[in-house]
Amino acid sequence: MRWIATVTDRTQRDVDEALSKLAEWRRWISVGLVPETHELKGCLNVSDLNRIENNLGYLIELVKGLDPEETEIDYYVKIDWSIADIPNISDIERILGALRDIRVKYDIPLSQTPVPDTMLYFDDINRVEENLNLLRSKLIEIARSRTEGLLWLELEAHTWGDIENHTWETLVNIREGE
Amino acid sequence: MQSVSVGWKDNQQKTLVNESFIEIELGLIDPAIQENATPSADVVHFSNIGQILEEDLKIAPYVTLEQNLWLLDGKKQILPTDNYGNTGYIGSVLSGADGGFDLPPVVSVQLPQLVDVYLPGLTLEWDQAHGDYAVDFDINLYNGEILSDRIEVRENTNVFTPFPRLIKDFDRVVIVIYKWSLPHKRPRISKMLLAVHVLYDTSNIISLSHSQEADILSSRLPKTRVRFSIDNVDDSYNPYNTRGLTAILMERQELKIRYGYKIGNDIEWIPAATVYLSGWDAPQNGLSVEFEATDILGFLDKTFMKGLYRPDGISLKDLAEEVLLDADLPLVKGEVPWKLHESLEDIYTVAPPPLVRHSECLQMIANAAGCAMYVDREGFLRIEPIAVFSSEDYFRMSGTFYAGQSSFLPRSLGTDWKWTDYTVDNFNSYKYPEVKLSKVLQQVDVTVYTYFTESDSKEIYKGDIEVDGTETMFITYTVPAVDVSLSVSGGTLNSVKYYTNACQLTLTGKGLVTIVITGKELKTSETAITVPTGERGEIQPIKNPLVTDASQARRLATWARNILINRRLLTLDWRADPRLDVLDRIYVQNKYGFSPLHVTRLTYEYKGSFKGKAEGRDIG
Numbered sequence: 001m002r003w004i005a006t007v008t009d010r011t012q013r014d015v016d017e018a019l020s021k022l023a024e025w026r027r028w029i030s031v032g033l034v035p036e037t038h039e040l041k042g043c044l045n046v047s048d049l050n051r052i053e054n055n056l057g058y059l060i061e062l063v064k065g066l067d068p069e070e071t072e073i074d075y076y077v078k079i080d081w082s083i084a085d086i087p088n089i090s091d092i093e094r095i096l097g098a099l100r101d102i103r104v105k106y107d108i109p110l111s112q113t114p115v116p117d118t119m120l121y122f123d124d125i126n127r128v129e130e131n132l133n134l135l136r137s138k139l140i141e142i143a144r145s146r147t148e149g150l151l152w153l154e155l156e157a158h159t160w161g162d163i164e165n166h167t168w169e170t171l172v173n174i175r176e177g178e
Numbered sequence: 179m180q181s182v183s184v185g186w187k188d189n190q191q192k193t194l195v196n197e198s199f200i201e202i203e204l205g206l207i208d209p210a211i212q213e214n215a216t217p218s219a220d221v222v223h224f225s226n227i228g229q230i231l232e233e234d235l236k237i238a239p240y241v242t243l244e245q246n247l248w249l250l251d252g253k254k255q256i257l258p259t260d261n262y263g264n265t266g267y268i269g270s271v272l273s274g275a276d277g278g279f280d281l282p283p284v285v286s287v288q289l290p291q292l293v294d295v296y297l298p299g300l301t302l303e304w305d306q307a308h309g310d311y312a313v314d315f316d317i318n319l320y321n322g323e324i325l326s327d328r329i330e331v332r333e334n335t336n337v338f339t340p341f342p343r344l345i346k347d348f349d350r351v352v353i354v355i356y357k358w359s360l361p362h363k364r365p366r367i368s369k370m371l372l373a374v375h376v377l378y379d380t381s382n383i384i385s386l387s388h389s390q391e392a393d394i395l396s397s398r399l400p401k402t403r404v405r406f407s408i409d410n411v412d413d414s415y416n417p418y419n420t421r422g423l424t425a426i427l428m429e430r431q432e433l434k435i436r437y438g439y440k441i442g443n444d445i446e447w448i449p450a451a452t453v454y455l456s457g458w459d460a461p462q463n464g465l466s467v468e469f470e471a472t473d474i475l476g477f478l479d480k481t482f483m484k485g486l487y488r489p490d491g492i493s494l495k496d497l498a499e500e501v502l503l504d505a506d507l508p509l510v511k512g513e514v515p516w517k518l519h520e521s522l523e524d525i526y527t528v529a530p531p532p533l534v535r536h537s538e539c540l541q542m543i544a545n546a547a548g549c550a551m552y553v554d555r556e557g558f559l560r561i562e563p564i565a566v567f568s569s570e571d572y573f574r575m576s577g578t579f580y581a582g583q584s585s586f587l588p589r590s591l592g593t594d595w596k597w598t599d600y601t602v603d604n605f606n607s608y609k610y611p612e613v614k615l616s617k618v619l620q621q622v623d624v625t626v627y628t629y630f631t632e633s634d635s636k637e638i639y640k641g642d643i644e645v646d647g648t649e650t651m652f653i654t655y656t657v658p659a660v661d662v663s664l665s666v667s668g669g670t671l672n673s674v675k676y677y678t679n680a681c682q683l684t685l686t687g688k689g690l691v692t693i694v695i696t697g698k699e700l701k702t703s704e705t706a707i708t709v710p711t712g713e714r715g716e717i718q719p720i721k722n723p724l725v726t727d728a729s730q731a732r733r734l735a736t737w738a739r740n741i742l743i744n745r746r747l748l749t750l751d752w753r754a755d756p757r758l759d760v761l762d763r764i765y766v767q768n769k770y771g772f773s774p775l776h777v778t779r780l781t782y783e784y785k786g787s788f789k790g791k792a793e794g795r796d797i798g
């Protein structure tokens with residue numbers, strides 16, 4: 001699985017703007033116009049949930065890669081949510097439970113970006129995605145501590161165009177942001 | 179006693195109380211039509227479409243992945259895996275990019291019968307939980323397969339859409355939704371009421387009188403009655419006004435009344451009564467219309483025919499439920515409209531209720547149990563014990579003691595008891611309470627009835643009945659009887675159910691049908707249980723045919739004595755705080771101090787402010 005950049009800066013203003021935009025679209029539709037609607041940042045939509053599940057799946061693969069004996073963290077992830085789907089409490093508990101279990105396995109202190117109890121408030125989702133970032137950093141740090149070389153997963157954000165002219169040695173500079 | 183805030187209570191301590199309010203909500207609806215209707219549509223798995231016909235339903239705002247529905251404001255809910263609660267109608271298809279549907283969702287509501295009287299219209303509430311609504315839709319009214327009326331709505335912009343338009347001659351309502359207010363959303367309906375709601379407030383209520391009566395001994399039926407007059411300057415209620423509201427007023431329409439006071443910057447409301455319209459009068463030469471409404475006991479005025487002699491006994495709770503279920507009462511807040519105290523489960527009778535009204539049967543049950551019967555402000559009929567004396571609390575309590583139980587207060591009132599905080603004193607009273615003394619009680623005699631049957635059968639009914647086709651009827655026997663059998667000549671007996679005082683039968687025939695019923699007569703013998711007071715005076719008899727156990731009779735007699743030995747009956751007249759209910763205990767000031775009073779009659783008069791009159795028994 002490929003990591004997808006997270007969104008962790010939702011605010012109350014995004015929620016307020018979502019309300020206002022929805023009211024505006026309703027007005028347009030009621031007079032026969034067709035607004036070009038899109039997913040709003042103040043709402044959790046299909047792409048958000050698929051991104052969260054994808055990144056969770058990425059972490060689970062990393063955990064298993066680092067510890068092939070691991071059997072506890074064996075969560076299923078669903079990355080094909082659609083607008084017709086109806087997640088329920090078991091889906092939410094699965095996502096939050098997986099985050100908690102990975103944190104426990106790698107001794108992340110409880111006080112550090114705690115996992116929320118639910119996914120209903122903008123800050124809950126920020127914290128879910130912050131946890132994904134936190135765990136990814138932690139897992140990469142562990143992976144790097146086991147090898148001096150370049151980790152392929154560190155290049156995944158780059159396209160072939162970005163890296164086709166590099167040599168193996170200079171690719172390390174990309175990893176280090178040079 | 180209604181619960182109120184400290185601010186409310188403080189307000190009552192002022193010389194001039196803050197502005198008061200009344201609100202009367204008249205739901206113009208026939209409850210029977212609404213409750214027995216059956217909605218159907220294609221829905222998602224967690225939709226409970228039947229709930230759209232319920233009033234006062236708070237829909238759970240469950241999140242789904244419909245575009246921008248999962249608003250991250252913390253006010254939504256995640257769908258549980260089962261027990262979905264209140265959801266209403268949630269269609270299975272999603273709106274397209276322009277809000278339209280490829281295949282318009284259809285919600286069909288089948289009514290139990292043809293509505294052949296005018297209804298005042300209907301009210302739709304779309305997506306209460308998320309604020310969305312149908313923009314374009316039709317409401318089709320069908321009489322069988324014939325379209326009798328159609329309401330076409332285009333460019334709607336409201337979640338709550340009342341249609342105050344006279345409608346009749348339909349037995350099915352079909353809602354067709356063409357366009358939703360947002361794309362990629364499921365259609366939702368929270369409520370569909372075959373009614374519109376009319377709200378009266380202090381701007382158009384000229385006066386209101388609200389009276390409550392209840393008896394601790396259940397020796398008389400409780401009663402809640404509300405009378406109010408409304409401004410009719412625009413002649414809306416003139417029967418000759420064809421565009422007025424009189425055509426759509428129906429008896430038994432529900433009225434919800436609440437009282438309020440301005441507390442700080444807000445109005446604090448308490449429920450006042452849930453009653454049902456019983457009459458109205460709009461004088462041709464007047465400027466107001468008078469309404470009268472009574473409580474749910476008004477629905478219990480038919481004779482209960484289905485009483486059964488049960489030699490093994492039946493608990494008074496089961497018997498009360500049998501009577502209540504037979505009365506086919508309207509639901510209150512989606513629940514059966516009664517609350518029976520648990521102690522009724524432990525008191526038994528073998529007796530069949532006599533042929534009296536359902537309300538009187540319940541009164542007998544309450545009396546036999548040593549309970550009071552009353553209707554609370556939410557409209558629930560309650561049978562529960564009322565503590566005769568209590569050193570704990572002078573509020574009405576339930577669930578903390580048992581029917582017929584008495585606990586005595588010391589005669590002098592200590593300061594460390596938890597007294598009621600409702601006081602009628604020199605500050606809020608217009609005059610000292612008037613006192614009347616009841617006669618000195620010598621003893622209470624409770625009759626215990628023993629039932630036995632004759633060994634031989636005899637004829638308990640013979641008669642000719644005119645039948646035309648298939649008819650269902652009750653036949654009352656000349657005497658109560660068991661082991662009943664029936665013969666029919668001149669017609670066909672389709673079915674029969676035997677009760678102790680009557681039977682219900684379905685006959686088919688043309689012309690006179692002769693019916694002969696035989697059975698063993700059920701007789702009674704009587705024994706009196708006496709509980710004396712130690713004084714010379716009146717004998718108070720209690721003759722209740724449901725009392726068939728001597729120990730229960732003794733408890734009843736003791737309980738009644740403990741109430742009746744309080745001889746001072748008070749009448750009050752004061753500036754009322756309308757949180758007081760009948761059967762509450764309050765603290766009343768007389769010329770020589772204070773004493774506790776058990777309120778048994780209560781009337782609030784409202785003409786811009788509340789005034790109260792009450793009667794009760796001094797229990798100090």
